[in-house]
Each structure stands twice: as C-alpha cells, then as structure tokens.
Amino acid sequence: MKVFWNKGETTWRSILGYALCIWIVSLGLRCYGYGETPLYTDERLWIERAEKVLVKLSSDPTSATTHLGQPGIPPTLLIALGQRVARSWNGRLGLAPGDALYLGVVDASRIPIVILSTLIAPLLFLLIFEIAGVGVALFAALGVAIDPYLLACSKMIHLDAVLSLLVLSTLFVYHFAILRSSLRLKLGAGVLWGLSIATKPTAVLLIPCFLLYRAIRELLRKRGATLAGDRGFLAWSDLGAVAVGHLVFSLLYTRLWVHRSDYLTRLNIRSPLAGELFHTGRWLQSNPLLAILILLSLVALFVLALRMLRSRWSWPRYHVVCALFSIIACFMALLMVPQVVENVVRYWTWVLGLSHETYRAFVSNVTVNVHPHGYHELAFMHLPSLVTVCAILGLLGLTRSQLWRRCPLHLIPLLGVIVALPILWGLLLSSSEKQSWRYAMPVLFCIYFLAGIGVIKVVGRYLPQPRAVVVLAGVLIGWLLLLAVGSTPYGLFFRSSISGGLPGHVAKEYGIEHFVSEDLEDLLFKGAHPGRQPLRVMVLGDVPLQLLGVKRFAPQWKDRVIFSGPGMHDPQRVLGYAPFLHRLDRYPGDLQVFTYEGVPLAGVKVISQ
Numbered sequence: 230m231k232v233f234w235n236k237g238e239t240t241w242r243s244i245l246g247y248a249l250c251i252w253i254v255s256l257g258l259r260c261y262g263y264g265e266t267p268l269y270t271d272e273r274l275w276i277e278r279a280e281k282v283l284v285k286l287s288s289d290p291t292s293a294t295t296h297l298g299q300p301g302i303p304p305t306l307l308i309a310l311g312q313r314v315a316r317s318w319n320g321r322l323g324l325a326p327g328d329a330l331y332l333g334v335v336d337a338s339r340i341p342i343v344i345l346s347t348l349i350a351p352l353l354f355l356l357i358f359e360i361a362g363v364g365v366a367l368f369a370a371l372g373v374a375i376d377p378y379l380l381a382c383s384k385m386i387h388l389d390a391v392l393s394l395l396v397l398s399t400l401f402v403y404h405f406a407i408l409r410s411s412l413r414l415k416l417g418a419g420v421l422w423g424l425s426i427a428t429k430p431t432a433v434l435l436i437p438c439f440l441l442y443r444a445i446r447e448l449l450r451k452r453g454a455t456l457a458g459d460r461g462f463l464a465w466s467d468l469g470a471v472a473v474g475h476l477v478f479s480l481l482y483t484r485l486w487v488h489r490s491d492y493l494t495r496l497n498i499r500s501p502l503a504g505e506l507f508h509t510g511r512w513l514q515s516n517p518l519l520a521i522l523i524l525l526s527l528v529a530l531f532v533l534a535l536r537m538l539r540s541r542w543s544w545p546r547y548h549v550v551c552a553l554f555s556i557i558a559c560f561m562a563l564l565m566v567p568q569v570v571e572n573v574v575r576y577w578t579w580v581l582g583l584s585h586e587t588y589r590a591f592v593s594n595v596t597v598n599v600h601p602h603g604y605h606e607l608a609f610m611h612l613p614s615l616v617t618v619c620a621i622l623g624l625l626g627l628t629r630s631q632l633w634r635r636c637p638l639h640l641i642p643l644l645g646v647i648v649a650l651p652i653l654w655g656l657l658l659s660s661s662e663k664q665s666w667r668y669a670m671p672v673l674f675c676i677y678f679l680a681g682i683g684v685i686k687v688v689g690r691y692l693p694q695p696r697a698v699v700v701l702a703g704v705l706i707g708w709l710l711l712l713a714v715g716s717t718p719y720g721l722f723f724r725s726s727i728s729g730g731l732p733g734h735v736a737k738e739y740g741i742e743h744f745v746s747e748d749l750e751d752l753l754f755k756g757a758h759p760g761r762q763p764l765r766v767m768v769l770g771d772v773p774l775q776l777l778g779v780k781r782f783a784p785q786w787k788d789r790v791i792f793s794g795p796g797m798h799d800p801q802r803v804l805g806y807a808p809f810l811h812r813l814d815r816y817p818g819d820l821q822v823f824t825y826e827g828v829p830l831a832g833v834k835v836i837s838q
Contacts, residue, residue, distance in 0.1 A: 239363055247358075247367060248351040255347040255374035259383050262717035263343070267746035268335065268778050269721070270771045272386040275301070276338050279308035295484045298491065302427040302481045304391040307341040326784060335781050338386045346383035346390040349397060350374035353674045356401050357647070360640045361632075361682060368681035368702050373674050375709045378611050381720025382670055388428050389670040395425040396671040399435055400650075403470075404643050407442070408458045412466050419470030423477030430580040431668065434653050436471065438646045443467075445642040454638045465551040472558070479569050485576070488568040492575040498582070503574035510567020520564055527557050583661055603659025604669055608676070610728040611666040613712055615705060616680050617727060623683030624648070632686060651675040718746070722825055731826045741807045741830055743771045745778025749823050752833050753804060754786055764790045767800035769809035803834040 278297060282305055285293040294302050315337030318324070324331040332340075350370040358366035373379065383390045399421040406414030425432030443462050450456060459466075479485050484492075488507070492498040513520040531553040538546045563570055609617060626632055627648060636644055651672040658668050684705060689698040716723045721742060724731045735741065757764050764786070768775055775792045793800075805813045810832050813820060818836040822829045 239358075244355070244358060244363075247363065248354050251354055251367075251370045251374060252347055252351040254371065255350045258375060258380055258713060259343050259347060261714070263339075263384060265718040265747055266339075266381075266384045266720075267718060267744040267749075268774060268781065269385065270743045270774050272335070272338075273771070273774045273777050275305065275308060275386045275388075276312075276334055276777075279305050279312060279338060280334075282306065282309045283313060291486070292483050294482055295487060295490075297482070297484070299388070299429065300427060300482050300484070301388045301429070303395070303424050304342065304388045304428060306481075307345070307391065308338045308386060311337040311339075311341040326780075333781060335386070335777070339384060342386060342390055343384060345394055346379075349379075349390075349394050349674065352394070352397055352401060353678075356397070356404070356643075357678055360636055360644050360647075361686065364685045364698070364702065365678070365681035368684055368706065369674065369677040371706050372616065372677035372680060372709060375706065375713045376616075376673060376677070377613070377709075377713045377716045377720045377723040378666060379670055379673055380713050380717075381723070382667055384718075385721070387667070389667045392425060392428045392432065393671045393673065395421055395428060396432060396435065397674055399425055399432075400438075400643075400646065403439060403442070407446070407642075408639060410458045412469075415466050415470050416473050419473035420477050422470065423474030424481075426474060427478045427481050429668075429671075430577075430583075431654065431657065432671070433577075433580070434650070434657055437653060438650050439467070441649055442642045442646050445645045449638060449641065456639050458639075465548075465555070468555065472555075475573060479573065485569050485572040486566070488571070490572055490575075492572060492579055496579060498575045498579045500574050500578045503571045503578070506563065506574060507567045507571035510563040510570065513564050514567070524557070524560060524564070527553065527560060531557060583663075603664065604655035604666075605659075606728075607664060607666045607669065608655075610724055610734060612676065612725055613709060614725045614727045615708065616677070617725065619680035619683035619688075619705070620676050621683070622687045623679035623681065626682055626687035627679075632682070647675045647678055719825055722830075731828045735807070735828050743774060743806050744830075745774055745782065747782040749831055750778060750783040750786075752821050752823055752831075753802060754783060754790075755821070756835065756838055757801075758838055763788075764802065765797060765800045766790060766792050766802040766804055767797040768792050768794060769803065769805035769812055775804070801835075801837045803836065804831065805834075806831050 278301075281296055282293050285296075286309070294300065294305070297305060312334060315332035315334070318330075318332055322330065326333065350373045353373055354366045354370035357369060360366075379390070379393070399418050402414055402421055403418035405411070406418055422432065422435055425435065440463070443459075446456055446459075447462050450460070484490050513523075531550065534546060534550045534553055538550050612620070627644075633641065633644075651669075654669065654672045658664065684702050685698060688701065689695075692698050692701065712723070713720070721744075722731055724734050728734065729736070753766065754764070766775070772792050772794050776787075779787045779790060800816075803813060803816045803818075807830055810822075810829060813832050813834045816834045816836060818834045821833045821835065823831040823833075
C-alpha cells in the first residue's frame, strides 16, 4: 500500500509501468466507439483546410499555410500527413471505398489526433507523481484519460486535443529545464511553446505562468531554501525561449511572410508600432551601406564584450553580452524580413481584439447566448459533478499549510503553476463572448489534479485506513468510466447533472453543434426507395457536412441523394438542426425527430417517399 502513495518507495520501473497502463486505458477508450463518432461542422472545415495544405505543399510550399486563419498549424499538418499516408496506403493495396482496410478521409484525418491524444494522460502522470504521490497522479491521469468531453475532443478533427498535449509538454520540459539549468531543454520548451501558439494563441498564457514559476522559486530562495537549477526572476535564456517560439511560429505560418496579409487588408488590424517597424526595416533595406555599417558596429561591440567576459567574468559584462546579442538578432530580423516582424505585431493585436468577438453559429449565423459567469459556469456544466466537488475540495485543501509542507521544495513552483493556470486561462477566455468548453481542454489536467488532491489528501484524511481511500478512488474512476462509455459516441453532448444536464443547456439556448451520425442518417433515409431519381433533401444547416456524412455512414446513398440549402424545388425530405427546428412546421409531411437524452437535436420532415 505504501508503494501506491509514496514516490520515494516506488522504483522507476513501477512508475513507467503505471504510465504504460494509463496509456493502454487511454488508447482503449479512444478506440471504443470510434467508428460511430458523429461528424461535426468544424471537422469538415479542418479536413478541407488540410487538403488545401497538401495541394500547396506540392505546388507552392511558400504559401502552404497562408489560408489558415486561426492558425491551427500543427494539427492541420498532422491531418494532412494522415491524408497523405492514407492515399499511399489505399493506392499501394489497391483499395476502394467499401473495402475492409480502406482508409477514408475522415479516418485518415482523425487517427493522428487520436494517437497523439493518448499521450496526455501518461505524460501528466510522469509530471505530477512527485508532487503529491502516486495515488493523486494515478487518479488525475486516469481522470484525464476518461473525461467524457476530452475523450470526445480526442476523436475529433480539431485543435484542442493537440493543444492540450503541447501545453502539458511545454510545462513538462520547462520544469526540468529549470531544475537542471539546461539551455537546451529551455530552448526545447520554446519550440513546444511555438507549436502551441501556432495551434491557438491562448497558449500565450504559459508565459505569465512561467514567470510565476520563477517568482515562487526566488521567494523560496529568499526564505532560505536551497534549490538546484536556474536563479533569478528572469533570465536571458527565458527571452531566448520566447524568441525561439516565435521563430517556430513564423516559419510554420506562411501568412506572416506576406506584407499585405489578411491582418492588414481583410481584418484591417491597425497598429502604429507594426507600421513603424515595417517602414524602419524597408528604410534599412533601401540604405544597405548604412545597415551594414550598423550591423558591423554591433558585431564588433559584441565580440569585444565577449572577449572581456571571457577574460574576467562578471554579471554586468554577462548582461551586456546578452543584450548585444539580442539587439543584433532583432536588427537582422528587421533588416531581412520586416514584413514578418510587422505581421507578428499585427497578429498579437488581432488576438487581443478577439475579446470583443461575438459568438455566432457557423452555419446558422445565429448569435449564441453568452455564459454570464464565463468558464466557471462552463466548468459546472461540462465537468462530471463529483469531479467538480472533488476539485473544489482539493483547492480548499491546498490552503492548508500541511499539504504545501509535504511537497518537496523544488516542486512547489510547479504546484503553484498548476493551481494558477486554469484560473488565468479561464479569466482570459471569459473576456470574450465566444465561449466553448473545448477551449478549456488544455488546462483540464489541472482540474483533475486538484480533484485527485481532494479525493486522496482531503477526503482520505477522514477515512479509517488507506485501503478505504483506494476503494473510494477506484469507485470514482469507475463512475467516470461509466459516464464516458455511456456518453459514447455523443461525448460532446455530455452535460453535468449539476447544471440540469443537456436539457438545461438547450433550454438556456447556449447552442448545440451541427453533426451527422449513423442514427441521423438512418432517420433521414428511413422509408426512402432508391429509384432512378436521386432523393432530394433540403438542409437547414451545413450542406457539405451532409455529403461527407453520407460517404461515411451511408455510402450506398452517396450517388443517389441531392442535398441543397433553403429554396430547393420540390424536396422529398427537409432536414433541420436545433436552431431551425421551428421552421420545419412550414413544410407538410410527417416529422421524425432525433433526440439525445430527451432533447430534440435535429428533425427530418418526410414530404414524400
């Protein structure tokens, strides 16, 4: 039993064994019900974007990702890679749609996301088992592996599962970079952070979290603690990691290399700083002799300062050398690629402006109600109810000094960041009217860590023996497993009973994603006779999504059905999603409704057979 709780009495072989078991559970759950998982509008969009990346990589690699607006580059490249591998696989084996081993575009796009998402839970276990014991780490990791909503996102062609892995990986590498005072690891964390912001700009919040990490370490030092690793609140290597992150982002995002990009022309993002930087760079380019003289002067000063530092090391000389190196790097970037510097500034200006964006459904263009209490309300709606209670208990329990004292000193900064990250993330995202629980997936591991603290450390103190704590944790994990299995394949529709479940969510008009599933296709084609004339279906929703859904769930109909938007002449079926269900009353015929948990999510009006 002690091995279950104490890291010091657990061998690395056991730790890796735990991590392997967690990975197997994570993989098994993501494979379960995989083929029945519905298609969503956002998935169709990312499939199309990845297909365009494939075309451009062959014809014009310098603009391969220019069309991406979010930008979502790493997941899109993964999806494109999956599509290319699938085409090669199908071609080499001579497979056609309908064959057993044939990989369609949906499977080819989802598989890379599924594979990467299985790594989140074991990586979390390896990161936190030293902080509060193996028991807390096991509960948190298994909770992340089983969480119904993250499980659904992991089977979805989107950004959030990949971003979750990248955020956790960045924190993992940065933590060990500080402990080992390793420049290579810190630059590696910079690369991972660059991939994170190239996925979604919300990953910029890792920077204040890392500053908090350094601040806690320095506070501990001032109180007499002896800590190995980096010293000081901020180091030049930290700035170098941020610069490397932006370099990775800029190299992947070809939109940044175009001067009159969307940020200037279509989005009309105005920034006096961006304009001044661009014009300064162009002026330097138009005066090459002066630019070369300035650069040579800076290099000469740098070499002189470096030689003085080598002859006699001191902090002032070290800072002068690092400052000169940074100035040279910035000067060269401004001289060589002023449009990239300009676009990076415009990009972050655009990101800051996203807080004013209203939430409008992509297909229906209907404004979705804002959650008045932001992501605190979303947490109560989407987290399993007992997880919410346990996380609150864990957060309250961490206010007790005993839990902090039992944590090794060198791990207290990591503990502080894990507690602060979901709070900062939620505050930033709540400033925007466009809110979705998917956007909080990158910090879900922090919530499950707090829940583990609540179960093992807080509730466990009042149980008579350790075996009872294990039983309690096992029961909660089993309950989560039942929720996950029970909500498959409609995991994105999971809502907590605390908030009234899915009926309460719909009653507040918060919006439901448009989707295509096997059940919905059965409803659509029920009673239809495949004659010579194709079945005419008018769609009040996403027409291209229906075409993709037929190819996946009802391939026998893909050449015998015509989908069209509103205004279709003489339709035989009318398909309407939740925002349009009331419009189905305008059409004659029998109404068939698709419901989940008693909530009508889509309707089919059968006008004629």
